[in-house]
Amino acid sequence: MKRPALAMLTVASLLHGVTASRCAGRACSPPVGNLASGRTLRTLHMRTSNDSFLEEPHPPALMVDDPFLHPSTWWASGAAAGGEDEIRLDLEARFCLTHVVMVFRSPRPAAMSLERSRDFGRTWETLKLFAENCSSTFGSADDASQQGAICTSRYSSATPCDGGEVIFRSLGQAGRMDDPYSPEALSLLTLTNLRIRLMRPHHCPTSLGTSRSHHSPRSRGFSPTVPSQSPRSPTQPARSASYAVYSLLARGTCLCHGHAEHCLSTGEGRDTQDNSPVVQGRCVCTHHTAGAHCERCAPLYNDQPWRAANGSSGEPNPCQKCECHGHAQNCHFSERVWRSTGRISGGVCDNCQHNTVGRKCQRCRPGYHRHPARPLNSPQACTRCWCDPVGSVPALTSTEGPWCHPRSGQCHCKPGVGGTSCSHCLPGHWGFGPDGCRPCVCPLTCDHITGHCLDSKARGEFYNVPIGGKIPDLTHFRPHEEDKVWSKELAVSALYYTGKCSCKERKLKGVSDLCKMKHSYVMKASVLSAHDKGTHAVVQVKVRKVLRSGLLPLSQGTRSLYPLPWTSRGCTCPVLNPGGDYLLAGPEDVESGRLLVTMQSLVVPWTSTLGFLVSEAVRQGCL
Structure with a gap:
């Protein structure tokens, strides 16, 4: 019984090493997710604790529930007709916000602002203004005609009356920057609080009011089995509520400056839920960095100034270890020493032990002398x-x-x-x-x-x-870092960097596994590209061979796949890497005519061995 246990421990250790290696020798970042998931959203007119005995059928939490499990839920504002309301998300640490996507059940607001705080709500700054007429509403130019303007009219039309989107990208319309860890990028991305001010409602045009769909736009084309919304019950608010929101997606990740691949809880988020995909805020630092955001060097790694990783080149810029000859656990960086050495070394060892002194603990303190037979890094190097x-x-x-x-x-x-x-x-x-x-x-x-x-x-x-x-001269050996080349795509997009996704792959053990599959479609395909649409993702594939088709016609050629986990997990689980050939099997949505990829789908890289298994399954009539 001991040998299998030892084998399992060895495999687990190897797997851990493989996972941890994604930060080895290069910049890295944690997966992105919905910052609002698992956290409390506050509004101006939400029920207080004294009103807890009253049922609130459409609370703010419904804006961040799973759109596939609960497609027909929404938040309804309690503001008076024509009044203002706001949605506020308070975070327990600093995070990076990449974009915001809202899907409205009511007409989109005629005037709205998106604001952030970087000091936990003490001060606020405007990220974007939304208005049908920027000039008359805010006295600002419209970015539709003047690039870079703070106001936009792109998302303030009264139509569509149901399902209208409001989209904000922190890095602008381009949505990318050469180095997402640079001070310039972080000045656009970081926040501790998000506030959405709904200033003036729109009313649906009378000609459209009676013909609006009563189906949640979040359900159409995304789930194979999505029920239609039932007629409004007496507890539901009127369709004329000033503001109603199906979903709020605040896509982002924890702030780690390119020195961590995942984060843990800060221990302060009391309102988080254990079973929700919460984006945590305390980085698990690598590259010899430390701090909640990897914003400083580890105690014994201050020989050079701390630097963020370079998101453009992929250079990790790790902190360098101080040479204390094993006689100190901490050191600090000295600008004076840094300049005096020609910007080569600036570390000064703190609290030298074993009766040593000096910037590098290289001398014996008064009353002690070097032992002639022991090396400098020996605890007994200095003798009385x-x-x-x-x-x-x-x-x-x-x-x-x-x-x-x-x-x-x-x-x-x-x-x-x-x-x-x-x-x-x-x-x-x-x-x-x-x-x-x-x-x-x-x-x-x-x-x-x-x-x-x-x-x-x-x-x-x-x-x-x-x-x-x-004392022998000290020679500093620094490991040679190979030049790394990183794509200039945004470093937080899991569509481009699927290594950030943590997905369990389904394994095929034999022909019997293929015969047991009950998927609607089975095909061999090449992944061409992947596209982030904000609220969902689309993966373009080229169908090489059709092995099974359901109610939807399927033939060779280019086809789109829709990975459902993108909305809830921020990943195209199972992972679909552009340029790879796969055996793909999954469900279909007949109503929307879409082929879906879910967590239960089969996605296996195509190999000659797999091809033999597929041929045998076809011969047996399983496919």
Whole structure:
């Protein structure tokens, strides 16, 4: 029983290593999602706790429920006719907002503003103004005629009366920037609070009021089994409510400066739900960075200034380790040292241990000296000075203990005294004592104890006075980083960087698995491209071979697939990489005429082995 457990542990470790390697040697970012999912939305006219006994049939939470599980739900404003309302999302940390998409059940507002706060609601700034007439409503130019204007008339028409969209892109109409981690990009992307002010409602034109669809636009063409909305019950608000919203999508991710691939809870979001796809706000940092947003270097990695990763080149710009020779756990960056070294090294080690001192903990502190037989990074590299208390000069203060040269260990001897520890008289001296040793008064030399002159043939004594050593020069080795090339597409789009998606792949073990499939369509296809439509995604494929078709006609050629998990997960799960050949199997939506890709769909990269299994399944009549 122990061997299988060990094998499972080994496989799990390998899988973890594969996952963690996405940040190794390159910039990385967490998956994107709906920042509003699992969080509380507040409005001006929402029910208070004192009104909790009253049923609110269309609360704000219905704007962020699953559009496929609950296609016919919406939020209805409680504002008086012609009045104002607002929708507010308060986040527990700083996040990056890429775009906002709202789908209205009522006509879109005649005047509306989108605002953000970057200091948790203390101050606000306008992201975009929406008005049918920008000049008369806000006194601003219209971006339809003047590029870059803060106001737009693109999403303020009274029609459609149902299903109208309002779209905002943080990086403008282009929706991209060379480096999404640059200060310029982050100044456009970051926020802590989002506020949508609904200033003036629109009324549906009378000629259209009786012909509007009573089906949720979120359901049409997205789910194989979507029920029609039932007639309005007495508890439902009138269709003439000032503002009604089917869905609010605030697409974004946690702010990690290109140094993390996933995030955890900050521990402050008390209103989050465990079973909802919440975009968490505390980064799990890599590249030797630290902090909730990887905004600083780890404690022992401050040898160079912190930098965000480069989203254009993919360069991770990791923090560099300080050289403290294993004697410190922390260091800090010094601009003065950085300049003095020609901008090569600026780290200063903090709280050197093992009796070491210095910017790099490279010297022994007073009272200690280098051990000649131990390397500099050894915890025993510095050993205490031992000086003969009779023959050595005492330290200036009693707290310092014996003093010796920090390299050689040579003590400071009294006159006429020699030896590393000042333990005996030098040649030509005698009378070792508190005052040192006295010179011999002899033609040659004398006895070192009595001072009696010695015969010229007498055997003299020789003493070796040690000479100080030298700390070896320190050579810094920095790993060579290969040049990385990164596409200039927006780094937070899972359509282009499917490695950010965490999807469980279905495995085919044999022909029997193919025979058990109950999907509407089965085909071999090449993925041509993927397109982010804001509220949904479309994947273009070229059908190579039709193996099974349902009620919808299917033939060779170009066809569109609609991955449903894009809205709820921010990924085209299962992953569909442009340029790859796949065996595809999934459901169809006859009403909309669309082929769907769901979490239960079969998406397997095409190989020769798979081709053999498919041929065998066809021979057995399974396909």
